[in-house]
Amino acid sequence: MxxxxxxxxxxxxxxxxxxxxxxxxxxxxxxxxxxxxxxxxxxxxxxxxxxxxxxxxxxxxxxxxxxxxxxxxxxxxxxxxxxxxxxxxxxxxxxxxxxxxxxxxxxxxxxxxxxxxxxxxxxxNDNSTPISIGKFTFNLKKQTLEIEGTTENLTHREANLLYYLIKNKNQVLERSFILKKLWGDDDFFNARSMDVFITKLRKKLKLDPSIQIINVRGFGYKLIY
CATH class of the missing domain: 3.40.50.2300 (Response regulator)
Structure with missing residues (x-):
């Protein structure tokens, strides 16, 4: 154990x-x-x-x-x-x-x-319950996104980044908060890394056009659907 x-x-x-x-x-x-x-x-x-x-x-x-x-x-x-x-x-x-x-x-x-x-x-409250996000079903514990019978595997960081975006749906997720939470520091290099992960998530979510991750310049990101 x-x-x-x-x-x-x-x-x-x-x-x-x-x-x-x-x-x-x-x-x-x-x-x-x-x-x-x-x-x-x-x-x-x-x-x-x-x-x-x-x-x-x-x-x-x-x-x-x-x-x-x-x-x-x-x-x-x-x-x-x-x-x-x-x-x-x-x-x-x-x-x-x-x-x-x-x-x-x-x-x-x-x-x-x-x-x-x-x-x-x-x-x-271990976040094992699947979450509906548009046409997708997201499972944080399994780190998967499912849509119409197709399963997309996420990395640990992708899954946690998406989870915090969902928790803050229709609200701005502050860059500094998520950088410190998932990267440990909000320095320039980690910020660029997070931008890459956001781009990856956008690509994986594009099968449902109603889902958008908006860049709120100077503040962070907002997930809307």
Whole structure:
């Protein structure tokens, strides 16, 4: 069974190690960081499925980190760990996109139960359901486009780019957002690469003339159908 990759950001080394070792006996792969900046870098490069963030961390606190990550990824589950129990902190955590909140000290069993609950909820929304787009049927999980009995295979990046265009149907998908999300950086060379992928998607969708990917100059792309 594949291990479930999670990111744990905890600035107390002994506590972080205890949590890491406990989770690793329960089929989790734990990416342990000791500050918010390191956590953000690992999040961008390693693509964990769930985040466990200590609120009070050096360089970037858990709330600031969650706020930054939520701009790019509205779906990843986030659990905050904190020594604080004030109501305003709990409210702030949820307002910044936290899914759960655990006060120190806590039991490992409680943490694992909460993690599994969020992961199971995510699985139910795992994007495996085919999506109708004009005359096409798009399946993100299989990375396919089907039309009139013909199946077109997509690359991983093509499929994810199309998925975000569909999620933002009739709205502008910002270049910087999708570049950071799928390419990791919004520099010039990645932007040119994305333009090539958009051209490829247009060619694959041309069997249905009602579908268009419009270039909104200076902002991004808009899928209309």
């Amino acid at each position: 594949d291990k479930i990759k999670i990111l744990l950001a905890e600035d107390e080394p002994s506590l972080g190690q205890i949590i890491k070792e406990s989770l690793e006996t329960r089929n989790f792969e734990v990416l342990l960081c000791v500050n918010g900046e390191e956590a953000l870098e690992i999040y961008k490069n390693k693509h964990p499925l769930l985040l466990v963030l200590d609120v009070m961390m050096p360089k970037k606190d858990g709330f600031s980190l969650a706020k930054e990550i939520r701009k790019e990824n509205p779906d990843i589950p986030i659990i905050f760990l904190t020594a604080k129990s004030q109501t305003e902190d709990v409210v702030k955590g949820f307002n910044l996109g936290g899914n759960d909140y655990l006060k120190k000290p806590f039991s490992m069993e409680e943490l694992i139960v909460r993690m599994n609950s969020l992961l199971n909820r995510t699985k139910k």
